[in-house]
Amino acid sequence: MAKALRSTRVLTPDGIAPAAVIVDHERITALEGWNAVPGSAELFDFGDLVLLPGLVDSHVHINEPGRAEWEGFETATQAAASGGVTTLVDMPLNCVPETTHVSALEAKRSAAQGKAWVDWAAWGGAVSGNAESLPSLVRAGVPGFKCFLIHSGIDGFRWVDETDLRAALEKLRGAGLPLLAHAEVPGPVDAATQALDRMSADWRKYSTYLRSRPDAAEIEAIALLIRLAEEFQTPIHIVHLSSAQALPLLRHARQRGVPVTVETCAHYLWFDAAEIPHGATQYKCAPPIRDAGNREKLWSALNEGLIQMVITDHSPCPPEMKRREEGRWDLAWGGIASLGLALPVLWTGMKQRGIALQRIGAWMAAAPARLAGMSGRKGVIAVGADADFAVFDPDARWTVAPSDLHFRHQISPYLNAELHGRVRETWLRGAPVFRAGAYPGEARGREQVHS
Ligand SMILES: [Zn+2]
16 A cells, blocks of 8 residues: 655755655655645655655764674664664775675675664775775675775775775776775874874873874875876765865865765764863764864855765774773774764754755765765655655754664763754655654665665
């Protein structure tokens, strides 16, 4: 039996308007007027709650197989569903084996069996020395590749220099798949760290960590990546941009038609370096959270379209690896846990800046879906797309408590944050997977294999 999901506020590519979305066999089959629900359809009336497309988070570290004690498919995908996210794309590191060859991808597929509550895909890894493995990963269905231009923290995921990048781009030429890059180079980071150590800087202070990851590391990396994207005419995607000082370079590149796209994280749009307490290593990420002026420039770039999407870079670890007793930023594991919170965090920031809710559709759904090769199928309310939805109450107000965190370890810099907007239900391919704080049904998530 067909279903009709009705609201006075449905977000489609045309904006927010009253509508009834008709769903049959996991897909959206029609968009009708609010009053035109077919008599044969089962009606779900959401009143004035906003019906958003299911969100797509193209930057998540699920860490399974191999480090399921850090996170895992079950907890990550439930956390996603609690925040209206219906598709995750997993990063190829922090799992064991790293997803740098086809047998590792097969191990990930086995690990996900029966545990995924939302749909997912896996980025392949481009590391120093594995260029020969990239074509087979393309054939096996990855939507693109992730690389690091600096040490990743994982010895098995080797960072790439220009020679390695050229080898990878040579293999990707013409494939149409993006190369995603962690854009910091080691030179400025190493120099800054050595200088801080010479002056015996206090590594409990956030300002010490911030100075150890200067803007120059991002700027140099992005300049190199732009040069290569232009030369190879192969899409390069800058993950988690933090430094607003790189924006002029990116603007100039995009004006020239260089195939470069950019994401930033909810945490760079929310936190201010000046307010991060000493020793509060739950805020550690790389590149680092910078000052409020930088944050406002990222918001402007998002508004302008220079940054196309907002993702979480959810990257948790066991609590002991945050080393809170010592509180040393140089010793703590980096990575911010936030899966499930990005929509209210972003919406709260948008309200403060007078930005219309409808822009969520591009920033958190359509653009990351496009990056992962899922355009038209994921991240949009349109005929033919998967019937994935987030039912969102934009007027709800709440304070983040540990019980609101559905991922494995209840540690996050967003604890106690006061947010606007709350996800009431999440639907995956035509049926709810999250409703009133619970997970009805079973784990129905499927891998979205790229073809
Ligand atoms: Zn990441």
